[in-house]
Amino acid sequence: MATWQDYLREADRFWNVAQAIDAPGYRSQAVSNAIHAVIAANDAVCLFHTGQRAKGDSHAEAAAMLTRACKGTALEQQLPQRSRQLADVLQHKSASQYYGKQIDPDTARRVMTQAERFVQWVRDTLTQPESEQPPGDE
Secondary structure, rough: OOOOOHHHHHHHHHHHHHHHHHOOHHHHHHHHHHHHHHHHHHHHHHHHOOOOOOOOOOHHHHHHHHHHOOOOOOOOHHHHHHHHHHHHHHHHHHHHHHHOOOOOOOHHHHHHHHHHHOOOOOOHHHHHHHHHOOOOOO
């Protein structure tokens, strides 16, 4: 069974690919990888706090799992911002993967920025030294 660490590593890999191919002519591919990075990062934080991750393709389920993972933790204060980032990124999944044309530069930049912030937040949150972990988080 995959652990939160496995999902965090996958998030980093997807993000690294997104950054490497973020260039004109490859915007949709960069955004697609950034979206996968966010999904994997969300799974990591959910597994860390609840032992579960969202199953299936439902973006609403991913958001609900994030809410459940953060509820009652030190992360709850950041939940509105992080939920917005998650939703903003995930809403572009179909356009980046199934429409057969490149995403416009402004949209791509916004998605890449939000994805970077979300993945970095998860990375920072989950890789704190154990003594700095919020109470009750294991």
